[in-house]
Amino acid sequence: MKLLMDRFGEQPDITSAIFSVGLQEAGFGSRDYKKDDKMNLMHVGVCTLLEPLGYYKSIGHDEDGWPHFERLKELPNLNPEDQELMMRRQLIDYFSSWIINEG
Numbered sequence: 001m002k003l004l005m006d007r008f009g010e011q012p013d014i015t016s017a018i019f020s021v022g023l024q025e026a027g028f029g030s031r032d033y034k035k036d037d038k039m040n041l042m043h044v045g046v047c048t049l050l051e052p053l054g055y056y057k058s059i060g061h062d063e064d065g066w067p068h069f070e071r072l073k074e075l076p077n078l079n080p081e082d083q084e085l086m087m088r089r090q091l092i093d094y095f096s097s098w099i100i101n102e103g
Contacts, residue, residue, distance in 0.1 A: 014084060014087060014088065014091070015042070017091050018042055018045040018046060018049065018087065018091070019038070019041055019042055019045060020045070021044075021045035021048050021049060021091070021094055022040075022041035022042055022043070022044035022045030022046075022048070023041055023045075025044050025045070025048045025067055026041060026044050026065070026066065026067060027065070028065070040066065044066070044067050044069075046087075047067075047069040048067075048069075048094070049087060049090035049091065049094055050075070050090065051069070052090070052093065053090070054072055054073060055071065055072060055073055055075055056069040056070065056071055056072060057069060057070045057072055
């Protein structure tokens with residue numbers, strides 16, 4: 001979250017952080033997005049974050065460059081607090097590995 005805060009100048013909420021993952025993984029850059037595109041970027045972010053846990057697998061990109069995923073198993077039935085905790089943990093792992101890989 002500190003990395004995102006340093007980059008964007010404010011503390012992001014979890015939705016903004018997931019959107020940032022989707023934006024990073026899609027590789028389209030910062031621009032104006034339609035509502036459907038924003039939802040698709042959120043989906044890419046969620047799938048990317050849950051892939052290391054075995055829920056999704058990346059299956060490549062379509063002709064427009066959008067990443068696609070295959071669901072490998074059902075998501076657990078968690079209450080909203082536990083869902084947020086799971087996503088926060090995955091965000092920490094994602095950005096930790098991103099920082100390590102980017103140097």
